[in-house]
Amino acid sequence: MTGQLTSSTPKTTHCAIEEALTVLGDRWTLLVVRDILRGVNRFDLLQESLGISRNILTQRLSNLEETGILTKSPVKPNAKRMLYNPTPKCMALIPVLITLIDWSSNWSNAKETQWSRVVDSKTKKPVTVAIVNQDQDPIPLGQLSIEF
Amino acid sequence: MTGQLTSSTPKTTHCAIEEALTVLGDRWTLLVVRDILRGVNRFDLLQESLGISRNILTQRLSNLEETGILTKSPVKPNAKRMLYNPTPKCMALIPVLITLIDWSSNWSNAKETQWSRVVDSKTKKPVTVAIVNQDQDPIPLGQLSIEF
DNA sequence: ACAAATAAGTTGCAAATCAAAACCCACCCT
DNA sequence: AGGGTGGGTTTTGATTTGCAACTTATTTGT
Numbered sequence: 001m002t003g004q005l006t007s008s009t010p011k012t013t014h015c016a017i018e019e020a021l022t023v024l025g026d027r028w029t030l031l032v033v034r035d036i037l038r039g040v041n042r043f044d045l046l047q048e049s050l051g052i053s054r055n056i057l058t059q060r061l062s063n064l065e066e067t068g069i070l071t072k073s074p075v076k077p078n079a080k081r082m083l084y085n086p087t088p089k090c091m092a093l094i095p096v097l098i099t100l101i102d103w104s105s106n107w108s109n110a111k112e113t114q115w116s117r118v119v120d121s122k123t124k125k126p127v128t129v130a131i132v133n134q135d136q137d138p139i140p141l142g143q144l145s146i147e148f
Numbered sequence: 149m150t151g152q153l154t155s156s157t158p159k160t161t162h163c164a165i166e167e168a169l170t171v172l173g174d175r176w177t178l179l180v181v182r183d184i185l186r187g188v189n190r191f192d193l194l195q196e197s198l199g200i201s202r203n204i205l206t207q208r209l210s211n212l213e214e215t216g217i218l219t220k221s222p223v224k225p226n227a228k229r230m231l232y233n234p235t236p237k238c239m240a241l242i243p244v245l246i247t248l249i250d251w252s253s254n255w256s257n258a259k260e261t262q263w264s265r266v267v268d269s270k271t272k273k274p275v276t277v278a279i280v281n282q283d284q285d286p287i288p289l290g291q292l293s294i295e296f
Numbered sequence: 297a298c299a300a301a302t303a304a305g306t307t308g309c310a311a312a313t314c315a316a317a318a319c320c321c322a323c324c325c326t
Numbered sequence: 327a328g329g330g331t332g333g334g335t336t337t338t339g340a341t342t343t344g345c346a347a348c349t350t351a352t353t354t355g356t
Contacts, residue, residue: 015179015182015263015264016248016249016252016253016256016263016264016265017178017179017182017245017248017249017252017264018179019252019256019258020248020249020251020252020256021175021178021179021248022175024248025173025174025175025176025178026173026174026175027169027170027173027174028173030165030169030173031163031165031166031169034163034165034294037294038294038296042303042304043303043304043305044302044303044304044305047304052344053343053344053345054304054305054306054344054345054346055305055306055307055343055344055345056342056343056344057305058304058305058306059342068255075352079351079352080303080304080305080350080351080352081303081304081351081352082304082305089255091289091290092251092254092255092289093251094279094289094292094294095247095250095251095277095279096244096247096248096251097165097294098247098279099243099244099246099247099277100164100165100168100169100172100244101164101165101168102243103168103240103241103243103244104164104165104167104168105164106240107216107237107240108164108167108168110167114296115163115164116163116164116165116294116295116296117164117294117295118292118293118294118295119292119293119294119295120281120287120291120292121291121292121293122291123281125281125282126281126282127279127280127281127287127292128279128280128281128282129243129247129277129278129279129280130277130278130280130284131242131243131246131275131276131277132275132276132277132278133268133271133273133274133275133276134273134274134276136278139268139275141239141240141242142239143268143269143270144242144266144267144268144269144275145186145266145267145269146182146185146186146242146245146264146265146266146267147264147265147266147267148186148262148264190332190333191332191333191334192331192332192333192334195333200315201314201315201316201317202315202316202317202333202334202335203314203315203316203334203335203336204313204314204315205334206333206334206335207314227322227323228321228322228323228332228333228334229322229323229332229333230332230333230334297356298355298356299354299355299356300353300354300355300356301352301353301354301355302351302352302353302354303350303351303352303353304349304350304351304352305348305349305350305351306347306348306349306350307346307347307348307349308345308346308347308348309344309345309346310343310344310345311342311343311344311345312341312342312343312344313340313341313342313343314339314340314341314342315338315339315340315341316337316338316339316340317336317337317338318335318336318337318338319334319335319336319337320333320334320335320336321332321333321334321335322331322332322333322334323330323331323332323333324329324330324331324332325328325329325330325331326327326328326329
């Protein structure tokens, strides 16, 4: 198998962000995740939707399966054609996608008419994220610091 | 200039996530951002902290400067030595870092004693993110859907 | 039932990107 | 003036990526 995305350095990762980026840190993986979460669950649909090379898509899907972010199941018992579906670990990435969308919406100079959004499926209205402490009190951005 | 991280396809990006990943979607960029936000603002300190190649670090810093995520300023007027500092656009990435940290903490099987965290600088306690609608009401993960 | 079309990859190869180390120049210190 | 250090650039080789063609299943149309 080629194109492993696993960490090349065997030393322990010191940082959760580093750990996350070992799996997610490339140009395609989070877009695959987005499409899987949108319900795009077939190889060719993913490939067409993303404009990704087929071999790279194969690698990414395989990495995502290995890390438990999606599952591969045959379209019908014993079939070779596969459906790719999100796991809870994949759903748990939705907050990451929301923060990325929010950041782009606020700071990108490319003003697009059609952004992708995450919405409350009940009300169809977009959601956002709030930074809160353990008591759910909101904390302003400027009051945060990063500990290593 | 080599190693551009800008999108190779001139067609408009259809998606905010795609837009964000054009800048942030590689193994190092968000780690550089993390370190800059931690106050690591010199080239050699960044290089040593991250274990990144010097030429790649140069590229990443240059990309981050071009996209307005950090500024480069001389240590003293007219000096060649530079300090790298976060802009508001960089601070705005903190929620992305928080969601990545949360995701790793909850789903990584590597149990590390020392994770990096984002904390409330007043109380020194870690913060997290809540998904909310426009009225700040929390929305459960399962109730979300992604619109394209 | 059979041919044509489509789905889901795999393979081979060229191009781009990344990484390690050596090199370079400006500054600082004494 | 000379040595050390900070901040990169260059060179060279290893990886990764992307494109296109190829293969094998599975459908679909007639």
